[in-house]
Amino acid sequence: MRHLMNPLDFTxxxxxxxxxxxxxxxxxxxxxxxxCDGKKLATCFYEPSTRTxxxxxxxxxxxxxxxxxxxxxxxxxxxxxxxxxxxxxMISCYADICAIRHPKEGAPMVASSKAGIPVINAGDGGxxxxxxxxxxxxxxxxxxxxxxxxxxxxxxDLKFGRTVHSLINALIRYPNIHFIFISPExxxxxxxxxxxxLDKNHIPYQEFIRLxxxxxxxxxxxxxxxxxxxxxxxxxxxxxxxxxxLDKEKMKLAKKDMLILHPLPRVNEIxxxxxxxxxxxxxxxxxxxxxxxxALIMTLLELV
Amino acid sequence: xxxxMLNVGKIEEGFVLDHIKAGKSLSIYEYLGLDKLDCTVxxxxxxxxxxxxxxDILKVECDPSLLNxxxxxxxxxxxxxxxxxxxxxxxxxxxxxxxxxxNVIKCKNPRCITSIEQELPHVFLLTDEAKSVYxxxxxxxxxxxxx
Numbered sequence: 001m002r003h004l005m006n007p008l009d010f011t012x013x014x015x016x017x018x019x020x021x022x023x024x025x026x027x028x029x030x031x032x033x034x035x036c037d038g039k040k041l042a043t044c045f046y047e048p049s050t051r052t053x054x055x056x057x058x059x060x061x062x063x064x065x066x067x068x069x070x071x072x073x074x075x076x077x078x079x080x081x082x083x084x085x086x087x088x089x090m091i092s093c094y095a096d097i098c099a100i101r102h103p104k105e106g107a108p109m110v111a112s113s114k115a116g117i118p119v120i121n122a123g124d125g126g127x128x129x130x131x132x133x134x135x136x137x138x139x140x141x142x143x144x145x146x147x148x149x150x151x152x153x154x155x156x157d158l159k160f161g162r163t164v165h166s167l168i169n170a171l172i173r174y175p176n177i178h179f180i181f182i183s184p185e186x187x188x189x190x191x192x193x194x195x196x197x198l199d200k201n202h203i204p205y206q207e208f209i210r211l212x213x214x215x216x217x218x219x220x221x222x223x224x225x226x227x228x229x230x231x232x233x234x235x236x237x238x239x240x241x242x243x244x245x246l247d248k249e250k251m252k253l254a255k256k257d258m259l260i261l262h263p264l265p266r267v268n269e270i271x272x273x274x275x276x277x278x279x280x281x282x283x284x285x286x287x288x289x290x291x292x293x294x295a296l297i298m299t300l301l302e303l304v
Numbered sequence: 305x306x307x308x309m310l311n312v313g314k315i316e317e318g319f320v321l322d323h324i325k326a327g328k329s330l331s332i333y334e335y336l337g338l339d340k341l342d343c344t345v346x347x348x349x350x351x352x353x354x355x356x357x358x359x360d361i362l363k364v365e366c367d368p369s370l371l372n373x374x375x376x377x378x379x380x381x382x383x384x385x386x387x388x389x390x391x392x393x394x395x396x397x398x399x400x401x402x403x404x405x406x407n408v409i410k411c412k413n414p415r416c417i418t419s420i421e422q423e424l425p426h427v428f429l430l431t432d433e434a435k436s437v438y439x440x441x442x443x444x445x446x447x448x449x450x451x
Contacts, residue, residue, distance in 0.1 A: 105445075124443075127443055
């Protein structure tokens with residue numbers, strides 16, 4: 001029995017298989033309509049989430065399965081003081097697979113150590129969000145046709161953004177990826193990513209403060225939101241939240257085939273006028289999120 | 305006659321931990337759980353040392369198999385471990401960094417699951433041997449310093 005805690009739990013070969021399956025699903029979703037007949041997915045969300053929970057639910061329904069669960073800690077036994085270990089033992093009796101989101105880092109790992117069913121980490125605090133990374137990789141692979149030989153710009157909150165850290169960790173396994181980090185001084189990439197991931201693996205990177213200074217070099221631009229919930233000081237958040245706004249003017253500097261990705265939700269870091277630009281693929285990315293979760297559920301339930 | 309000499313007798317069976325950083329013997333005593341054992345322990349603080357200037361020494365009279373000395377590799381790999389049997393040094397143990405440490409240090413990350421679920425063991429894994437880096441098994445927070 002396998003779980004997914006970290007995007008690096010799967011080798012690049014295993015990811016290729018997963019993405020191939022996701023592409024088959026995209027090409028012919030009807031073929032997979034009854035793959036999970038009689039199976040149940042438990043969505044245990046100890047903190048609110050719209051996209052991820054609905055994406056998991058949509059994925060399971062698309063496969064013919066059913067869904068049960070809770071969408072915040074207040075409506076679970078956690079409000080009565082039940083431990084994650086006890087909850088997952090109980091859930092294992094009700095469902096065939098579980099997706100868990102928890103504000104505490106490592107909670108899904110604790111769950112996986114006690115579970116009798118496959119557990120998927122659907123986000124644990126500022127730590128990991130592996131299915132978002134799988135979504136990002138599938139989007140790039142599907143729309144760029146490759147997961148190598150490109151320059152990717154990561155823009156916004158590079159300090160607290162877990163999607164950014166996970167994506168960097170996942171991309172360094174592919175050849176010839178050049179990173180460009182665009183952030184204000186206060187939200188630069190943390191030292192441990194710089195030293196333990198990039199320098200250690202001799203990965204080239206550049207850092208900029210202004211998006212305009214590097215826009216023309218990018219094959220992909222991964223925008224992120226400055227997350228209010230990661231700040232202890234509201235004034236600091238207000239000062240930094242509008243540091244980057246991607247608009248039509250800035251897009252004029254970009255390559256004709258550059259793609260814009262965003263893990264969503266967006267606040268105002270991408271102007272709505274950019275949505276019409278064919279290079280804006282962040283809503284397609286949401287659709288790829290469903291395909292990759294469908295492929296993941298099938299893989300972990302050994303239905304492939 | 306030397307007036308300020310302190311004599312601590314030989315031990316028959318047990319171990320002598322030498323070259324402990326001065327002032328840290330009580331921490332070692334605690335981390336090895338010696339307070340839970342019913343055995344004779346001599347703690348020598350600030351002994352003169354040619355190599356270190358000052359050092360601490362711990363002498364413990366007990367069956368050496370009772371203690372997990374691997375943890376000393378994590379605490380300070382410069383400590384010399386002399387295993388004593390029948391009053392003589394039987395072997396000098398070479399300390400290595402343990403690959404896993406359980407319930408010795410605690411994760412200080414307030415966002416870690418161990419901060420709310422008290423019954424969970426605090427487990428740290430060796431993630432970079434060259435830099436002696438340990439990370440929490442659950443949240444991957446780096447453990448900065450022992451002492």
